[in-house]
Amino acid sequence: MSAARLYGGFRLFSSSAVQRNAVGGKSLVEAVAVTKNGRTIVAWHPDTPVPYENTLPLPEISEIQSSAVVKESALKTAMRAFKSKHPEVARQELMQLTHTTKHRWFPRARDRKAKQTPMDRPYL
Amino acid sequence: MSAATKLHKTSWCALRQLQQYRTKANFSGSSASLAKRNDLFNQEQRRQRDAVGRIDKIEVRYLGLPEDVTLVMNGNISTPFNCAQHLSEGHCKRSALALIDGSVPWDMHRPLQESCTLQLLNFHVSEPHVVNKAFWRTCSFMLGAALNRAFKPEANLQLHSFPGPNIKSGSFVHDIVLQTQNWEPGKEEMRALSAEMVKLAAQDLRIERLDVQQDLAQEMFKDSKYKSEQLPSISQQTNGRVTLYRLGDHIDISRGPMVASTSFLGKCVISAAHKVAEEGPSGAFYRIQGVALPSGFQLNHVAFGVLEERSKKPSPARLPNEPFEEQQQLQLS
Numbered sequence: 001m002s003a004a005r006l007y008g009g010f011r012l013f014s015s016s017a018v019q020r021n022a023v024g025g026k027s028l029v030e031a032v033a034v035t036k037n038g039r040t041i042v043a044w045h046p047d048t049p050v051p052y053e054n055t056l057p058l059p060e061i062s063e064i065q066s067s068a069v070v071k072e073s074a075l076k077t078a079m080r081a082f083k084s085k086h087p088e089v090a091r092q093e094l095m096q097l098t099h100t101t102k103h104r105w106f107p108r109a110r111d112r113k114a115k116q117t118p119m120d121r122p123y124l
Numbered sequence: 125m126s127a128a129t130k131l132h133k134t135s136w137c138a139l140r141q142l143q144q145y146r147t148k149a150n151f152s153g154s155s156a157s158l159a160k161r162n163d164l165f166n167q168e169q170r171r172q173r174d175a176v177g178r179i180d181k182i183e184v185r186y187l188g189l190p191e192d193v194t195l196v197m198n199g200n201i202s203t204p205f206n207c208a209q210h211l212s213e214g215h216c217k218r219s220a221l222a223l224i225d226g227s228v229p230w231d232m233h234r235p236l237q238e239s240c241t242l243q244l245l246n247f248h249v250s251e252p253h254v255v256n257k258a259f260w261r262t263c264s265f266m267l268g269a270a271l272n273r274a275f276k277p278e279a280n281l282q283l284h285s286f287p288g289p290n291i292k293s294g295s296f297v298h299d300i301v302l303q304t305q306n307w308e309p310g311k312e313e314m315r316a317l318s319a320e321m322v323k324l325a326a327q328d329l330r331i332e333r334l335d336v337q338q339d340l341a342q343e344m345f346k347d348s349k350y351k352s353e354q355l356p357s358i359s360q361q362t363n364g365r366v367t368l369y370r371l372g373d374h375i376d377i378s379r380g381p382m383v384a385s386t387s388f389l390g391k392c393v394i395s396a397a398h399k400v401a402e403e404g405p406s407g408a409f410y411r412i413q414g415v416a417l418p419s420g421f422q423l424n425h426v427a428f429g430v431l432e433e434r435s436k437k438p439s440p441a442r443l444p445n446e447p448f449e450e451q452q453q454l455q456l457s
Contacts, residue, residue, distance in 0.1 A: 068276075
């Protein structure tokens with residue numbers, strides 16, 4: 001019974017069905033086969049190399065040099081020297097620099113508590 | 125709000141440290157001569173410290189707040205800063221300049237040589253003209269360091285000199301040579317230079333002084349064409365000795381004195397860059413001008429804008445391309 005159902009389903013993989021695919025008639029599947037026990041259907045579709053004459057170069061992403069004299073890094077970070085960072089922005093930058101989560105950069109209440117340290121003089 | 129402020133302070137300090145580690149990893153060609161210059165500076169500093177020999181005690185009579193005291197210090201080793209450390213932390217932080225025997229300005233980190241009377245000057249004393257001149261000179265010196273940091277290697281920046289501080293001109297000045305004759309600085313570039321000055325001030329770098337012989341100075345500045353040209357006339361005026369100052373890793377020639385550290389710089393704007401002359405086939409002299417206030421002085425932006433506009437006018441100080449022999453007065457550095 002199950003074998004008959006399988007053979008009935010195999011009709012879906014006839015040659016006319018293989019030709020109809022989404023890539024405008026291009027056949028990406030080179031071959032279709034069924035294993036001996038009939039449990040697996042294999043489709044062979046290797047990567048198609050793109051010929052070099054069909055390619056174009058990537059567009060040039062040239063850096064815009066806003067000054068011929070002053071460094072770009074100095075120009076970009078100039079405003080940072082005059083204005084304080086928002087804590088959230090500082091946290092984001094610290095996360096990126098250190099590859100950590102944000103939680104360790106929040107203030108901790110335990111840092112504001114007095115420590116239990118012994119007195120440094122015997123009469124206190 | 126206090127928690128956010130504390131967080132911001134902690135995060136900013138950590139971020140600044142990390143960024144400093146990043147920038148230290150960058151190497152460039154000019155860092156080799158800079159490292160050699162600093163190495164020679166360190167060697168001479170160590171040699172002069174070792175040449176003191178027997179340590180004599182000197183008596184330093186301190187006049188000022190909170191009371192007049194007599195301190196017993198080490199000759200040729202102790203500095204006015206060490207005397208301030210005996211008084212209080214506030215004295216260490218606030219004192220920009222020292223006055224020896226009531227008349228001689230003395231750097232805070234320059235060793236005292238013999239028994240003397242000491243006064244510590246800050247920017248709130250009743251006669252601040254001595255410390256103002258030192259501050260102005262320090263701003264010119266810091267401007268040289270900031271320009272070195274901000275300019276591209278392709279610009280071939282050469283620091284020429286900075287004239288003596290003239291407070292009436294309304295701006296401190298540094299003369300440079302660039303390998304371009306048509307640099308028209310925009311607002312962004314001026315803001316970047318001002319930011320470099322603010323960064324230097326935030327780093328709180330100590331300004332060290334060193335007197336060296338002319339041949340050692342010639343060796344340190346042999347890669348700089350203009351410094352090598354200036355050194356014979358400088359040492360001729362000062363009995364064969366050349367006074368050098370160091371800020372971080374930036375070393376320059378100056379007559380001095382200067383304030384103790386860069387943290388005394390408060391509000392600062394680099395306002396103008398005037399082209400003064402052409403130099404050779406492709407280079408030109410430029411005069412960079414700015415104005416600054418000491419830290420702790422608050423001034424609203426309208427009043428500071430007036431000072432800023434005043435500082436944009438071309439400075440009447442001696443131009444770098446004028447012949448040096450024509451003016452007998454001691455004006456260079």
